[in-house]
Structures are given as structure tokens and as C-alpha cells.
Amino acid sequence: MTDQTPVLRLEDIVKTFPGVRALDGVSFSVLPGEVHALMGENGAGKSTLMKVLGGILQPNEGSIFIEEEPTVMVTPAQAKAKGVVFIHQELSLADELTVAENIWLGELPRKSLGRVNWTKLYDDTNAILKTLNVGFDAKTRVGDLSIANQQMVEIARALTVDPKAVIFDEPTASLTDAEKVVLFDVIADLQSKGVGIIYISHRMEEIFKITDRISVLRDGQYRGTLTTRETNEEDVTKLMIGRSLDLSRNESHHEMGDVALEVRGLSCGKLYQDVSFSVRKGEVLGFYGLVGAGRTEIAETLFGLRDPSAGQILLNGQEVRIKSPIDAIANGISLVPEDRKGQGLVLGMNCRDNMTLPQVDDLTAGPFVSDGAEVAIFDQYRDKLDIRTPGWRQTVGNLSGGNQQKIVIGKWLSMRPEVLIVDEPTRGIDVGSKSEIHNLIRDLAAQGYAVIVISSEMPEVLHVSDRIVAMYSGKVMREFTSEEVTEDSLIQAISGIINGKVA
Amino acid sequence: MNKDILLKQGAIWAFIVVELVFFSVAGSYLSVSDSAFMDFDNMLLLLKQSAPIGIIAVGMTIIMINGNIDLSVGATYALSAIVLLDSMTWPFMQDLGDWAIPFAWMFALTTGIVLGAINGLIVWKTGVDAFIVTLGSMLGYRGLVFMYNGEQPTSHLNWTLVDFAEAQFLGLHTATWFLLGATLLLWLLMTRTVHGRNAYAIGNNREAAVNAGIRVGPHFLWNFMLIGFLASLSAVVFYSESGSVNPNDGMLYELWAITAVVLGGTKLTGGYGSIISTLGGVIAIQLLRKGLGHIGADTETVNLVIGLILIAVLFLDRQLNRKGKEELKT
Numbered sequence: 001m002t003d004q005t006p007v008l009r010l011e012d013i014v015k016t017f018p019g020v021r022a023l024d025g026v027s028f029s030v031l032p033g034e035v036h037a038l039m040g041e042n043g044a045g046k047s048t049l050m051k052v053l054g055g056i057l058q059p060n061e062g063s064i065f066i067e068e069e070p071t072v073m074v075t076p077a078q079a080k081a082k083g084v085v086f087i088h089q090e091l092s093l094a095d096e097l098t099v100a101e102n103i104w105l106g107e108l109p110r111k112s113l114g115r116v117n118w119t120k121l122y123d124d125t126n127a128i129l130k131t132l133n134v135g136f137d138a139k140t141r142v143g144d145l146s147i148a149n150q151q152m153v154e155i156a157r158a159l160t161v162d163p164k165a166v167i168f169d170e171p172t173a174s175l176t177d178a179e180k181v182v183l184f185d186v187i188a189d190l191q192s193k194g195v196g197i198i199y200i201s202h203r204m205e206e207i208f209k210i211t212d213r214i215s216v217l218r219d220g221q222y223r224g225t226l227t228t229r230e231t232n233e234e235d236v237t238k239l240m241i242g243r244s245l246d247l248s249r250n251e252s253h254h255e256m257g258d259v260a261l262e263v264r265g266l267s268c269g270k271l272y273q274d275v276s277f278s279v280r281k282g283e284v285l286g287f288y289g290l291v292g293a294g295r296t297e298i299a300e301t302l303f304g305l306r307d308p309s310a311g312q313i314l315l316n317g318q319e320v321r322i323k324s325p326i327d328a329i330a331n332g333i334s335l336v337p338e339d340r341k342g343q344g345l346v347l348g349m350n351c352r353d354n355m356t357l358p359q360v361d362d363l364t365a366g367p368f369v370s371d372g373a374e375v376a377i378f379d380q381y382r383d384k385l386d387i388r389t390p391g392w393r394q395t396v397g398n399l400s401g402g403n404q405q406k407i408v409i410g411k412w413l414s415m416r417p418e419v420l421i422v423d424e425p426t427r428g429i430d431v432g433s434k435s436e437i438h439n440l441i442r443d444l445a446a447q448g449y450a451v452i453v454i455s456s457e458m459p460e461v462l463h464v465s466d467r468i469v470a471m472y473s474g475k476v477m478r479e480f481t482s483e484e485v486t487e488d489s490l491i492q493a494i495s496g497i498i499n500g501k502v503a
Numbered sequence: 504m505n506k507d508i509l510l511k512q513g514a515i516w517a518f519i520v521v522e523l524v525f526f527s528v529a530g531s532y533l534s535v536s537d538s539a540f541m542d543f544d545n546m547l548l549l550l551k552q553s554a555p556i557g558i559i560a561v562g563m564t565i566i567m568i569n570g571n572i573d574l575s576v577g578a579t580y581a582l583s584a585i586v587l588l589d590s591m592t593w594p595f596m597q598d599l600g601d602w603a604i605p606f607a608w609m610f611a612l613t614t615g616i617v618l619g620a621i622n623g624l625i626v627w628k629t630g631v632d633a634f635i636v637t638l639g640s641m642l643g644y645r646g647l648v649f650m651y652n653g654e655q656p657t658s659h660l661n662w663t664l665v666d667f668a669e670a671q672f673l674g675l676h677t678a679t680w681f682l683l684g685a686t687l688l689l690w691l692l693m694t695r696t697v698h699g700r701n702a703y704a705i706g707n708n709r710e711a712a713v714n715a716g717i718r719v720g721p722h723f724l725w726n727f728m729l730i731g732f733l734a735s736l737s738a739v740v741f742y743s744e745s746g747s748v749n750p751n752d753g754m755l756y757e758l759w760a761i762t763a764v765v766l767g768g769t770k771l772t773g774g775y776g777s778i779i780s781t782l783g784g785v786i787a788i789q790l791l792r793k794g795l796g797h798i799g800a801d802t803e804t805v806n807l808v809i810g811l812i813l814i815a816v817l818f819l820d821r822q823l824n825r826k827g828k829e830e831l832k833t
Contacts (some may be wrong), residue, residue, distance in 0.1 A: 093708060108697045
């Protein structure tokens with residue numbers, strides 16, 4: 001393989017953002033017909049690197065070579081014209097337009113006078129869709145497709161040109177197993193045509209199944225390239241996080257109290273059906289499943305953001321009706337949402353104001369907000385949660401992800417909840433702060449809070465939970481205790497397999 | 504799914520039918536005159552009266568599908584009108600006799616295109632929101648209107664022009680032809696051309712469009728030039744007949760145009776909308792004005808009713824678009 005010309009080679013790429021060196025001298029190369037995995041923790045610089053490759057960002061230093069020719073790509077269109085196709089992780093689709101228009105976005109076939117050549121557009125699209133073996137046609141409106149099918153549309157974009165290199169950024173995040181098979185076929189097909197493929201994924205089993213080599217980034221720096229056949233998961237992990245991953249189960253157990261929250265037969269239309277579970281004081285209940293399994297929607301229902309279509313919610317044995325977050329907070333339920341920056345914090349406000357946001361109505365001295373009371377609350381939880389900030393005047397947008405998450409948690413703790421729901425507690429948080437958040441969750445449970453943790457990361461769920469509920473496509477598949485759970489059984493449960501059979 | 508599209512795009516026409524029926528029935532009891540509301544000549548006149556706002560509104564549809572808004576069209580309309588009428592009094596133009604007309608039209612239309620281009624360039628190059636940019640240019644262009652002739656109206660009556668504007672071809676007035684022509688051309692532009700489809704894509708998901716290599720700025724520029732052109736076309740059609748422009752003419756036209764676009768179902772956030780439905784929105788508003796006048800309501804009542812209907816329609820639209828009970832509350 002060494003004497004082949006790489007289809008794509010990066011040399012000493014440096015990309016800086018104000019205050020951050022997002023990429024620090026990254027070099028690696030992709031050979032024709034190779035699937036090259038790019039791995040690294042969140043924030044390691046993978047996405048930035050791919051944006052540089054896709055022509056969306058310009059590197060500050062370093063050069064890109066396509067088939068050993070130095071290349072400068074200033075726009076995504078140029079990158080595509082040069083044969084570098086980028087399949088985005090976040091769906092980058094216009095949902096009011098048809099499948100065909102989305103696939104050929106930016107390069108619709110033309111007739112005279114700038115008219116769209118619809119016949120060619122639909123024919124070409126249907127030909128591509130046929131190879132992907134999907135159940136929709138070129139004229140379908142994208143907004144009417146499921147998330148998985150939208151992902152397939154995104155993938156179909158790679159097939160519109162004769163690519164030299166295709167970048168897949170977490171393509172399987174929302175695909176079912178059957179659709180994954182189709183995707184892997186597409187990749188194998190591209191491979192056989194001599195296309196170089198960069199494959200970004202967090203899923204080790206996929207990486208080891210389909211890739212030839214693995215390059216690892218950490219903190220914006222290139223850490224090395226491994227040949228997949230000669231390595232194992234542990235080595236890759238070590239390279240990624242600089243130490244072995246703590247895959248241990250949650251061992252510490254503490255006294256549990258009465259059932260704090262019980263849910264019976266809860267349903268919400270098509271989102272999830274007949275969900276029952278309970279969580280006791282002092283217990284951490286983990287929810288594990290794929291994106292779209294209905295976990296977040298359950299949390300939103302408990303917090304009064306959705307109306308359930310059936311079922312009961314019982315708090316301390318009493319049935320309650322939660323119609324809005326106001327009811328939820330009054331009943332002692334708090335939600336640390338999935339999207340910290342979008343839903344959990346007001347980024348432009350300072351630390352103190354964010355923390356006292358839900359109770360600022362009560363913190364008054366006469367007609368005015370009482371500064372002293374607010375600062376007192378902030379100080380209390382800053383010390384309790386070990387929030388590292390120069391002071392309460394700091395804008396939360398400038399804090400690190402871990403500290404931001406602690407502000408959100410502090411905000412709810414100051415409301416003295418009984419049930420704390422934490423959705424994806426460590427998304428976008430670096431490895432060091434992750435374990436801190438995990439310990440914090442365990443501590444909170446030990447103090448008698450009932451905690452529900454929703455997570456898509458298996459080590460996290462295994463690490464913090466006393467019990468784990470596995471969900472698949474809106475249904476509870478199985479409930480595990482931390483003693484009986486195994487990684488295999490958990491994966492089977494969230495893929496809809498019960499005792500070896502597909503549900 | 505086709506049923507959904509039919510429901511969405513048919514709604515405005517159903518509303519027009521309801522209006523027609525209502526005013527015909529109510530008119531027969533309440534009308535001060537004894538002529539029927541659904542008189543053929545009356546309907547032709549209605550189309551003609553829809554033209555000034557209508558021509559601007561179809562342009563506004565494109566701007567809004569594209570994810571922008573243009574508040575300066577009323578001022579552009581007034582300034583173009585002044586250029587149209589005043590240019591015909593220039594000495595060299597008077598020497599041309601009736602040949603001055605095409606030149607006057609050209610000057611007026613160029614004014615619109617240039618003013619639109621200024622908006623478009625600022626939005627493109629500075630990245631400032633179109634709302635703010637055109638709010639500024641709305642004030643600025645109106646200032647130019649007043650600088651031209653102070654508080655005085657600008658007048659010039661050319662009888663050839665008046666004859667042309669008042670002509671009826673196949674029963675329809677000149678203004679109506681311009682409205683229908685503009686609607687047809689813009690409909691073709693938005694449904695058949697790459698520029699139109701890209702405009703939808705940009706309004707729908709700007710990041711996706713950028714990632715796909717669509718250059719957003721030039722599309723903005725073209726669309727702003729187009730609406731500038733249409734605003735002055737609207738002025739040309741109207742003032743060819745009336746021959747006199749007040750410095751306050753065209754005020755609130757931007758809001759009437761936006762009202763028609765929104766009634767026609769175009770999304771304020773962009774990415775979805777239809778030129779034909781906007782035409783429906785324009786006709787619906789004009790019908791409402793005429794109809795309420797027919798049954799004896801005064802102007803103040805007309806505005807109140809239109810305002811209430813607009814809010815009611817958008818509320819209804821929101822209810823129809825809700826994804827059932829399971830939707831996330833916001």
C-alpha cells in the first residue's frame with residue numbers, strides 16, 4: 001500500500017480560532033480504496049479538520065494535497081468539484097424541498113435560460129436512490145422522511161459526482177441496523193472504485209469492522225495512525241484519551257429510600273408507548289437507547305413540556321398532572337436538558353443570573369431583585385459543585401462545558417428538587433470533566449435525590465446507574481440492574497433484539 | 504401528502520370564494536347602491552385596483568421565500584413615480600414628444616433597480632439583517648422623495664400615457680395585464696429556474712445551502728434588484744394614469760404587500776411559499792376592502808377587519824400545522 005499515491009494528504013494543518021488552537025500541525029493521508037477512520041474525543045478537532053477539508057474553513061497554516069497536487073479549497077463547491085465530498089453529521093437538508101433538489105443542491109442540472117432540467121434531475125436521482133435501496137423516490141418532500149431516511153439522502157449526495165475522497169461524519173448515528181448494511185455496501189462499492197474514505201465515528205465495533213487504518217486526534221494534535229488489523233480497542237482508546245478508559249460498573253451503593261417517582265403506562269402519540277418505570281430516592285436510573293428511541297421525549301413529558309396521551313405519573317405515591325414546567329418545578333421535578341447551550345442556559349447572562357433564573361421572582365427586596373440573596377445562592381452552589389469561574393459576573397458563554405453543566409445542575413439544586421432528570425450530562429464535555437460530572441451525579445443520589453440519567457454513551461450509563469432502562473423505538477425493551485447488565489445484552493436490547501430475535 | 508399541499512395552497516382561494524358569497528348575500532340586504540357586488544365590471548375594476556400592491560407583493564414573496572424582507576418598497580415606489588413624471592418635463596425629453604415615454608419608463612425602472620441593488624449589496628456585503636437594512640433604506644429613500652420636491656406634489660399629465668394606462672385588452676385593464684404578467688413570470692422563475700430553487704433552499708436552510716456551495720449573496724442581490732424593479736413597475740403602471748405623485752404616496756405599501764404574502768401562506772422565516780397564493784392574498788384583501796365598502800363600512804372599519812382576519816388566519820394556520828398533541832410546548 002505504501003507505494004500508492006495518496007488521494008488526499010494533509011500536511012501540518014493549523015487552524016486557530018480566537019483563543020483556541022483547534023488544529024495544531026495535523027498531518028495524515030488517505031490512500032485510494034482505503035477506509036481511514038478518524039477518531040478522537042468530542043472537541044479533539046475532528047469536525048474542524050473535516051471542515052477544512054470540505055472547504056468550509058480555511059487553514060491558517062499547512063497545505064492540502066489531492067493526488068499530490070497542492071490544492072486550495074475556498075468554498076464547499078470547489079472541494080466538491082475537486083472530488084472531495086463531505087457527508088455532514090448534522091442533517092444539512094432543506095426540508096421543504098424534494099429529495100432530488102436536496103441531493104443536487106447547489107448544482108441542479110440546467111437547461112437554457114437557467115431553467116432546471118427536471119427530467120434529468122429526477123432520472124439521475126432515482127438511479128442513485130436505486131443503488132441505495134431506499135423506499136422513497138426523487139419527488140418526496142424531505143420533511144416527510146424519517147431521520148434515518150434523511151440521513152440516506154445526505155449519503156446519496158456523495159454519489160452525484162465521481163469522488164476521489166468521501167468524508168463520512170458519524171453517518172450511522174441515526175441509522176437502523178438494516179440501513180447500516182446498505183451504507184457499508186455503498187462504502188465498499190466506493191472503495192472498490194478506488195475512492196479514499198474518511199470515516200468518523202465513535203462506535204468502535206463499526207471502526208473495527210470496516211476501516212483499514214485509524215488516525216487519532218487529541219486536543220487538536222495528531223496522535224498517530226494505527227493499522228486496524230494490528231490493533232485493538234484498548235490501544236485506540238489509550239491514544240484517544242491518553243489513558244485507559246474506566247469501563248468499570250458503578251460499585252458504590254448506598255441506602256435507597258421510598259419510590260420518589262413512578263410512571264405507569266405513559267404514552268405520547270407516536271413518540272413512545274406504554275412506558276412504565278420507577279425511581280427511588282437515592283437511586284440513579286439510567287436510560288439507554290439510540291437517538292430517537294423516545295428517551296428525551298419521556299423526560300420532556302415529565303417536565304411538562306409535552307402532554308402524554310395516556311398513562312399516569314405518580315410522585316411519592318400521589319398521582320400528579322404536570323401541564324407545564326411550572327407544575328413540574330412546583331412538584332420538585334427538574335430537567336437538565338440535552339442541549340445545554342440552547343435549552344439550559346442563557347449564554348449572554350452571567351453565572352449568578354443563570355443560576356437564580358427559576359426563582360428570581362422570589363428573591364426580591366421591595367420592588368427590586370435582591371442582589372445579596374442571589375449572590376448568596378450562587379456562592380453556596382459554586383462551593384458545593386466546585387464551579388470554577390473568576391466570579392459571578394462571568395458570562396456563562398465563556399465557561400467550559402463542564403462548568404456550564406454544573407451551573408445548570410446548580411440552578412436546579414437550588415430549587416430543592418426531589419427528582420433530577422439529566423439528559424446527556426456530558427455531551428461536549430472533555431474527558432476530565434466527564435468523570436467529575438459522573439461523581440457529582442453519584443453524590444447527588446447519595447444525598448437522597450432521585451436521579452434519572454439519559455445517555456447515549458454506554459460507559460457513562462454503566463458507570464453512574466443503579467438500574468438501566470433500555471429503550472428501542474419508543475418502547476421499554478428491558479430493565480437491568482447494575483449487577484446483571486452486560487454490554488452485549490444492553491446493545492441487543494437497544495437494537496430491538498430480545499433473546500436473539502428481532503422485535 | 505398531495506392532499507396537504509392542495510389544502511395549503513387552496514385555502515386562500517376558498518377564502519376568496521367565501522368572501523364573494525358573503526358580500527353578495529350581505530350586499531343584497533345592506534348595500535347602499537342597488538348594483539350587485541359580483542358585477543363583471545366591478546370584478547375587473549377590482550383586479551385593476553389590486554395591481555399596485557399586487558405587483559409589489561409577488562416580488563415580496565420571492566424576498567420572503569429567500570428568508571429576507573424588504574420594507575423600502577413603498578419609498579422606492581414613490582421615488583420611481585417622481586422620476587417617471589418629472590423626467591418627462593426635462594427639456595431634452597420634451598423635445599422627443601411621445602418618444603419620451605419609453606425613456607421616462609426606463610429612467611423610473613432603473614431607479615427601482617438601483618435602489619434595490621443598494622439594499623441587496625448592503626445585505627450581502629455587511630451581513631446585516633435585511634429587516635434592519637431596509638428599515639434604514641425605507642427612511643432614507645423617503646428622505647430622497649421629500650428632497651426632490653419638498654412637500655409639493657410632482658405632476659405631469661401625458662395623454663398618450665393615460666390612454667395606454669386606461670386601455671382594455673381582452674376586457675382586462677393595462678394594470679391587470681401587468682399584474683398577471685409579473686405573477687406568471689415570477690411563478691416561472693421560482694418553480695422552473697435554478698435561481699428560484701436555490702432561493703427556496705437558502706430560505707429553508709441557509710447553512711445547508713452554503714455547505715452545498717450555493718453563493719447566497721448574489722441570490723440576495725438579484726432578488727432585491729427584482730423587487731426594486733417591480734416596485735418601480737408598479738409605480739409606472741399606476742402613475743402613467745394618475746399623473747400626480749404626493750411625497751407621501753406608497754406609505755405602508757410594504758406592510759400591505761407583506762400582509763398579502765402572509766395571507767397567501769408564505770412563511771415569514773422563508774423557505775416556503777407560492778407566488779400564485781400571494782396573488783390570491785392580494786385579491787382577498789382587495790375584495791375585503793371593496794366588499795366592506797359595498798355593505799357600507801367606512802375605511803377605519805375595513806382596516807380593523809383586515810387586521811383581525813390576518814391574525815385569525817395565521818392562528819388557524821398554526822393550529823393546522825401543529826403536529827398533534829405530542830408536540831413540544833414552547
